Amino acid sequence: MSDQTSPFSNELRPPSHLADILASVERLYRDEVAPREAALRHRLSDEREYLDRDGKLHPELIQARREIMRAAGDAGVYSAHLPETLDGGGLGREDMICVEEKVYGYGCGLNPALLSWSEGATPRLLYCHDHQREQFVEPLVKGRKTSLHGVTESGAGSNLFDMQTRGVRKGGDWVLSGAKAYITNAFDADVAQVLAITEPGAGRRSFTYFMFDTREYLNKGYRTGRVYQTMFGDGYTGEIFFDDMVLPESAIIGEPGQGFDIAVMSFNYTRMxxxxxxxxxxxxxxxxxxxxxxxxxxxxxxxxxxxxxxxxxxxxxxxxxxxxxxxxxxxxxxxxxxxxxxxxxxxxxxxxxxxxxxxxxxxxxxxxxxxxxxxxxxxxxxxxxxxxxxxxxxxxxxxxxxxxxxxxxxxxxxxxxxxxxxxxxxxxx
Ligand SMILES: Cc1cc2nc3c(=O)[nH]c(=O)nc-3n(C[C@H](O)[C@H](O)[C@H](O)COP(=O)(O)OP(=O)(O)OC[C@H]3O[C@@H](n4cnc5c(N)ncnc54)[C@H](O)[C@@H]3O)c2cc1C
The missing domain is CATH 1.20.140.10 (Butyryl-CoA Dehydrogenase, subunit A, domain 3)
Known part of the structure; x- marks a missing residue:
């Protein structure tokens, strides 16, 4: 249903200052999303076509999503939630609800790729350093790279303090060891953002975030594991491992010991x-x-x-x-x-x-x-x-x-x- 014929049209009434961005969403849906959904209808509507032979999201769908993310990044929609200091749209939560409901109101085809989600430009980027901007922040904000967020482990879900993944200082580097479970975008992410315990017993100061290029470290201490067959068959959720992976100090997001606060802030974002x-x-x-x-x-x-x-x-x-x-x-x-x-x-x-x-x-x-x-x-x-x-x-x-x-x-x-x-x-x- 179009906005005009929807019985909700009178109730939605987004504020007038959002007219441009909502028009951009409509244009992006019409020009970027709908044609790709039509071309990939067979994959979107048949779970056997949705996944590849390994049970992972089919590469054609990954490609289509990436193209949509990029177009939404160029149009200033993809990262509308991030502050302007990061080249985002600077919208507050109330405004973002209007943008999000417009995007999700198109159903569950390729339209969610119009907005950054956990695999994209999350507010953790606010804690990145200048040297991380060009390689990670800018491409994530513009929808040109995707990320994974590695927190949960098979033995540590609801309680962060059960976490076993450790980051240990060695000279000027950090050695990461452990495994993460149920990770969204485990197989296609360009960038990993991973939480580890670096100072056991230090309360909320026990945790530190690390960020690295997954392709640079693949099979050099970093590897992916099995894909989970989720009830909604996303082919998108899996395991990742760190086998005494050596990372430089420059891989840290924020400061050592700041990971817990950054994690809670980003969980707040996910929930909102x-x-x-x-x-x-x-x-x-x-x-x-x-x-x-x-x-x-x-x-x-x-x-x-x-x-x-x-x-x-x-x-x-x-x-x-x-x-x-x-x-x-x-x-x-x-x-x-x-x-x-x-x-x-x-x-x-x-x-x-x-x-x-x-x-x-x-x-x-x-x-x-x-x-x-x-x-x-x-x-x-x-x-x-x-x-x-x-x-x-x-x-x-x-x-x-x-x-x-x-x-x-x-x-x-x-x-x-x-x-x-x-x-x-x-x-x-
Ligand atoms: C599709 C999918 C995608 C995910 N993507 C990611 C991701 O990208 N990155 C990531 O880090 N994690 C991810 N997760 C993991 C997710 O955050 C965890 O599954 C979730 O936090 C719950 O942890 P758990 O599965 O270990 O459950 P458990 O912690 O074992 O909890 C089991 C049950 O006990 C209940 N419970 C726990 N503690 C209490 C309590 N104090 N009081 C009452 N009940 C309690 C829980 O509510 C739950 O019902 C994903 C999970 C799924 C299913």
Missing amino acids: RRAGMCAGWSQYLIEQCLDRVQNRQIAGQPLGANQGIQWMIADMYIDWLQARSLSLEVARAIDTPGPWYALPRPKDEIRKICALKVSNDESFYRVADRALQIHGGLGVMRDTQINKLFQIARNLRIPGGTDEVQRTTIAETLGLRFDQSKSVATRKA
Whole structure:
């Protein structure tokens, strides 16, 4: 549905200062995304064509995504969320929700590549040094390179302090050893950003971020492992290993011991990013359902003539509206005191961001579940966007800090902390 015919058009009403960037998104979708989706329809709609023989995302899809990222980078859309000092668009969270929901409102084909995600220009780049700008920061901001973010390990997910990957100083270098699990973009990333323990027992000062060129170090201490067969068949998530990998001091992002704070800041970003993503996808699903129930005839009348179906759609709308309203409220609160990436952040803000993630994850999951139910057998078919979004919605409740971890953090910041050793300071909140 176009913005004009959508029943949401009156409610969306983005502020007028976003007119140019939203027009750019429309143009990019029309000129860069839609033609590539049409050319690769067979791969996007058939999971056997989506992956290569090794079960990894097919190279043609990787190529198409990279071309879209580059075009979005040139148009100033891809990194609209980053400050102008990094050559980003300088938009705050409230504005970004409008941009994100526009991008995700096109469904789940190649359109998400229009905006930087965890494999792109994350706010960790704010902590890069001058000598890292040309090789890493500029190409990531412009969508010309992609990155991976290596934090989780098979034995260390929700609690960062369970981490085993170590960085040990040796002369002027650092020696990295360990393994990371469930890593998005593990196989195609040009750049790796990896968190390791460099000073065990030093509390939040225990961690340091390292950044390096994956191709330069491949099989020189760095290697990738197996691809995970995720429930949404992305062919994109896998293992990485560091076998006494030697990195220079210049590979550090920020300062030694600053890794924890940078990690939490970037988890905050990942969680806030749920807002426009879930709003856009929920909107897309509601529109698909409205179309379906008006046209699907059962016993001589449209499916949508049944009150049971109408109420399901009404509940989808309520979920969309609640999560979106909460997100905008949180975004305004975060934008007000200044840029959201400045550290440290007040505790009540962290609580709000956790609430935003849970609210969006769970609302979107309910919306996707109802959308599938309304589509009947068609919704069960894996080649439909309805089905794909249901799988994605279920997944979203795990990465970026699980919904349980968000709830625990909310409770702790409300004063309910009983076990100091497992406090909010240690979790991937
Ligand atoms: C598709 C996908 C992509 C990912 N991409 C990346 C990536 O790019 N980089 C990266 O570093 N990681 C990535 N992850 C990892 C993700 O961040 C972790 O899976 C997540 O943090 C949970 O960790 P875990 O899987 O070890 O679960 P666990 O920590 O073992 O948790 C298991 C269950 O216990 C619950 N639980 C844990 N602690 C508590 C508590 N205190 N109270 C109540 N319940 C609790 C959790 O909520 C969860 O339900 C990805 C994961 C997936 C699925």
